[in-house]
Amino acid sequence: MPMTEALREYFGHITDVVKTFWEGMTVTLSYMVRRPITVQYPDRTAQRVADTLPSRYRGLLEVDINVCTGCMACERACPISVIKISTDKDPSNLKQRVIAQFDIDESKCMFCGLCVEPCPTGAIQHTREFESTMKSVDNLVFRWIPDPKNPAPFYRPVKGQDAPRAPVGEILRQRMAKADWTARGGIFPVTGPERKG
Amino acid sequence: MRITLGLDSTSLTRRYPRLAVLATLFMAFVAPLGLYIGALVFFPLNTPERLDAMAKQWLGFDLAASHYRHLVYAVFLLLVAFVAVNFTAVFGGVSTWVERRVAGRMQSRIGPNRTSAAGFLAWVADAVKMVLKEDTVPASADQLLFRGAPYFSMVGLLLPFVVMPFGESVVATNMNVGVFYIMAVTAFVVVGILISGWSSNSNWALFGAVRGAAQVISYEIPAGIALMVPVLMAGSLSMQDIVRAQGGMPWDWFVFRNPAAFVAFFISVTSSLAEGNRTPFDLPEAESELVAGYHAEYSGFRLAIFLMVEWANMWIMAGLAVTLFLGGWQVPFVASETYKAALGAGLVPTPSWFGLQALSMLVFSLKTWGLVIVFIWLRWTLPRVRVDQMMSLCWKYLVPGAFLCFVVTLLWQLLVPPLGNTVTGVVLSLVAFVLLAKFLLATYRNIGRVKGDRVDLTNW
Numbered sequence: 001m002p003m004t005e006a007l008r009e010y011f012g013h014i015t016d017v018v019k020t021f022w023e024g025m026t027v028t029l030s031y032m033v034r035r036p037i038t039v040q041y042p043d044r045t046a047q048r049v050a051d052t053l054p055s056r057y058r059g060l061l062e063v064d065i066n067v068c069t070g071c072m073a074c075e076r077a078c079p080i081s082v083i084k085i086s087t088d089k090d091p092s093n094l095k096q097r098v099i100a101q102f103d104i105d106e107s108k109c110m111f112c113g114l115c116v117e118p119c120p121t122g123a124i125q126h127t128r129e130f131e132s133t134m135k136s137v138d139n140l141v142f143r144w145i146p147d148p149k150n151p152a153p154f155y156r157p158v159k160g161q162d163a164p165r166a167p168v169g170e171i172l173r174q175r176m177a178k179a180d181w182t183a184r185g186g187i188f189p190v191t192g193p194e195r196k197g
Numbered sequence: 198m199r200i201t202l203g204l205d206s207t208s209l210t211r212r213y214p215r216l217a218v219l220a221t222l223f224m225a226f227v228a229p230l231g232l233y234i235g236a237l238v239f240f241p242l243n244t245p246e247r248l249d250a251m252a253k254q255w256l257g258f259d260l261a262a263s264h265y266r267h268l269v270y271a272v273f274l275l276l277v278a279f280v281a282v283n284f285t286a287v288f289g290g291v292s293t294w295v296e297r298r299v300a301g302r303m304q305s306r307i308g309p310n311r312t313s314a315a316g317f318l319a320w321v322a323d324a325v326k327m328v329l330k331e332d333t334v335p336a337s338a339d340q341l342l343f344r345g346a347p348y349f350s351m352v353g354l355l356l357p358f359v360v361m362p363f364g365e366s367v368v369a370t371n372m373n374v375g376v377f378y379i380m381a382v383t384a385f386v387v388v389g390i391l392i393s394g395w396s397s398n399s400n401w402a403l404f405g406a407v408r409g410a411a412q413v414i415s416y417e418i419p420a421g422i423a424l425m426v427p428v429l430m431a432g433s434l435s436m437q438d439i440v441r442a443q444g445g446m447p448w449d450w451f452v453f454r455n456p457a458a459f460v461a462f463f464i465s466v467t468s469s470l471a472e473g474n475r476t477p478f479d480l481p482e483a484e485s486e487l488v489a490g491y492h493a494e495y496s497g498f499r500l501a502i503f504l505m506v507e508w509a510n511m512w513i514m515a516g517l518a519v520t521l522f523l524g525g526w527q528v529p530f531v532a533s534e535t536y537k538a539a540l541g542a543g544l545v546p547t548p549s550w551f552g553l554q555a556l557s558m559l560v561f562s563l564k565t566w567g568l569v570i571v572f573i574w575l576r577w578t579l580p581r582v583r584v585d586q587m588m589s590l591c592w593k594y595l596v597p598g599a600f601l602c603f604v605v606t607l608l609w610q611l612l613v614p615p616l617g618n619t620v621t622g623v624v625l626s627l628v629a630f631v632l633l634a635k636f637l638l639a640t641y642r643n644i645g646r647v648k649g650d651r652v653d654l655t656n657w
Contacts, residue, residue, distance in 0.1 A: 010593075013594070014594065021578075021579075022636070022639070024578045024579065025574065025575075025578055025636075026636060026639040026640045026643050027578075027643055028303045028574060028577055028578040029574065029640045030640045030641070030643035030644045031302060031303045031304070031305060032299070032302050032303060033644065033652045033653070033654060034305065034644060034647075034650050034651075034652070034653060035653035035654075035655055035656050036301065036302060036305050036306050036307050036656050037305050037306075038305075038306050038307045038656065040307070040656070
């Protein structure tokens with residue numbers, strides 16, 4: 001009976017259309033009342049995104065200058081010479097050596113972590129901060145001695161005691177929070193030697 | 198130092214969140230409200246007799262005897278046209294935003310939500326961007342036709358507004374061949390598509406245009422025959438008469454008045470989707486095959502006009518379906534004849550006339566918006582059909598189906614007594630209600646099918 005078969009096929013198509021419309025429309029409508037998976041970075045997240053990253057995330061470098069021994073191990077370890085440290089003697093107390101300059105060019109840093117490993121006190125650490133957009137690239141030279149006239153003394157490690165390092169990320173976050181990303185030389189003032197390249 | 202341009206909406210809304218909310222509320226409610234009030238005031242006045250009567254009553258001026266009366270009539274015509282043109286532009290814009298938000302949500306995204314509150318003004322930003330862009334004409338294009346094509350599409354979009362009944366008396370002209378007129382003038386859109394595709398001198402554009410022509414000409418047939426069903430039921434081609442033959446409650450709507458009309462409603466909506474080049478029938482601009490189809494070579498303001506026509510056409514399609522099948526502007530519980538009798542007898546105060554008009558416009562707009570959202574929802578549910586599938590759907594299924602509906606309606610009108618209409622109306626609307634409930638239940642069950650998903654309306 002090819003006639004009835006053809007008819008069955010014809011009306012089968014129509015019922016297929018109705019059924020698939022029904023199925024498809026219920027599926028799409030159901031998504032109207034579900035929560036979209038979109039995360040509204042950067043300003044409408046429940047937490048700062050940096051705080052949600054894993055603790056071993058290698059973000060921007062931070063130096064706690066109060067526990068820096070001035071050993072320059074990080075400068076030597078850096079494969080691309082991103083870190084620039086210079087030391088000096090305290091004019092008022094010639095026995096006391098001081099760190100006169102501690103610059104990290106975060107725009108060049110490749111976040112390899114080789115500088116963190118040799119640090120004896122954990123003064124230099126990767127943070128979980130990553131939002132480093134600046135209008136001027138010079139702002140990405142982070143100067144951990146903001147004023148060369150006010151250098152920091154070398155830290156002497158005490159045997160059997162951990163260095164009293166500030167919580168990782170605190171210092172950087174405070175300085176970034178005060179920063180105006182559009183400013184030129186605002187966060188970490190450009191007062192040292194000219195940036196190369 | 199921060200430099201902000203006056204038009205930099207991101208920084209403006211950051212700085213003054215209240216300003217953003219106010220601007221959004223203004224654009225979302227006050228501007229459309231102005232258009233509706235404009236329609237309410239100018240549309241009913243748009244006949245020489247009414248203008249003459251108004252001038253005599255309020256100004257004590259005999260306009261009919263004046264030399265300048267045609268000038269006054271022309272000014273009122275222009276006001277009506279102004280309201281209609283702005284209505285299409287605002288509707289086209291707002292519907293793009295609605296579409297993007299609905300699409301986003303259906304794809305588990307959010308959609309534009311940054312420009313002003315809820316991202317509502319994104320369509321204004323888009324329109325400004327489009328207008329500011331360079332309007333280029335390809336060197337090898339037919340200059341005159343290329344420049345002229347958007348006007349045809351635009352005219353095809355605007356002309357149906359002449360007979361679109363927004364409310365009880367809110368209609369630019371109550372033409373006695375309204376449905377026929379709409380079928381005739383909407384073909385202008387495809388003339389614009391053909392001209393743009395031909396004059397672009399581009400393979401993609403020409404393919405798109407030819408597809409558009411084939412599609413629209415094919416689907417005119419089922420659309421026209423399906424539209425004949427309510428015409429037969431009302432015994433008139435006038436849009437207003439067809440609405441008046443229906444009632445406010447669902448069982449008074451033509452779609453439920455007889456089984457053939459119920460089928461004809463779906464045939465007519467499918468065909469009008471195809472005529473309006475909406476997905477799943479957007480073959481003339483199938484971006485995976487034809488770049489952008491007939492408007493591939495357009496940019497700037499002319500492209501904006503093509504896109505606006507495409508979106509604002511949804512109002513025509515939905516408005517036509519609402520008028521012919523879904524009771525149009527009929528307000529539930531208020532029969533317009535009873536109201537007119539009460540007004541004539543002085544039982545209700547005269548200003549209530551405006552109330553009825555506003556209410557009927559609200560009813561019409563809500564129904565039309567509902568159908569527009571269904572069109573949007575369809576677009577994000579169905580994939581695009583192939584050309585041969587589109588043609589076989591039209592010629593094998595819709596055309597015979599529409600003819601069958603036509604014949605059944607003829608017989609129904611002859612054989613079934615008026616009581617039968619009412620009974621069918623109640624039964625079919627109950628069936629539709631049960632189907633709707635089942636549909637919503639199925640939707641709710643679908644949410645539970647994905648582990649961990651539940652009804653959650655956060656994250657806008």
